[in-house]
Each structure stands twice: as structure tokens, then as C-alpha cells.
Amino acid sequence: MPRRKRRRWVFLDPPEILESGEVEISLDEMEALRLADVEGLNQHDAARIMGISQPTFHRILREARRKAGMIVIHGFKPKITGGEHIMRMFRCLDCGNEWEEPFGTGRPNNCPKCNSQNFCRMDSGKGMGRGGGRGRGKGMGRRW
Numbered sequence: 001m002p003r004r005k006r007r008r009w010v011f012l013d014p015p016e017i018l019e020s021g022e023v024e025i026s027l028d029e030m031e032a033l034r035l036a037d038v039e040g041l042n043q044h045d046a047a048r049i050m051g052i053s054q055p056t057f058h059r060i061l062r063e064a065r066r067k068a069g070m071i072v073i074h075g076f077k078p079k080i081t082g083g084e085h086i087m088r089m090f091r092c093l094d095c096g097n098e099w100e101e102p103f104g105t106g107r108p109n110n111c112p113k114c115n116s117q118n119f120c121r122m123d124s125g126k127g128m129g130r131g132g133g134r135g136r137g138k139g140m141g142r143r144w
Ligand SMILES: [Zn+2]
Pocket: 092, 093, 094, 095, 096, 097, 111, 112, 113, 114, 115, 116
């Protein structure tokens, strides 16, 4: 059986699509997309925030946009997988130890150095909105 030739103008069966109809998108791709397209940062700043080189950021972002396009256009569901690049920074408030944990591993229980539970997250990458302020009323009966 000859290998089926792939048509150039149709995007067929890309490997990331799982049988469940989900597209695997990694946390670093999500973060690249968020920084560049949601927050509107330039690639230089976004790469610095993620602690990676700009070419690496560019590569991740390009892949992320392709997957985002597949999600929007084809209606696939994103399946978020671990990121290779994003780390969370923690600092122990008792001994001053700083350490990193990869995303997706949950909050650490204690400082790896002194076992204190008195530590905090150092990076502030999340930028979650405060909620509220969304929507501008019903649009009817505008008042002056
Ligand atoms: Zn400590």
C-alpha cells in the first residue's frame, strides 16, 4: 500500500489531534499565546518573562497560534499538557531559600531546604482579572 500523499491545501490529520477530538497544547504554548496575543507584549518582553530566548519564544508562539487556529476553526478542544519551559518560583520566608517548580506539579508542601511551610510564590505571571466589569449593560436605553 503506497503512502497516502498529503494534499497541500488541506490540513489532514495533524498528529496533535487525539481520538477524543482534542488538540494537545502545552502550558508553555498557552503562556506564549497569552503573553503575546492576550496581553499584547512584544516577543522580546514575552520571551524574557518566560525566561527563554526570543527564537524559542517565536517557535513556541507559532505552534501555539497554529493550534489555537485549529481549536477555533475546527472546534477541537484544547488538552493542556505540561510545559517544558515555565517554572514557578517560590521563596521561603524563613530561610530565604528560592527554588523553582515546574507547572502542573501542584503547590509544594514545604521549603525543600528547611521544611518550613512559610513560603510564597515569587513570580506574578498570572495576571488574572479581578472579575466584574465585564459587559457594558444590556445596551438598551442608553442614558446620557
Ligand atoms: Zn526554608
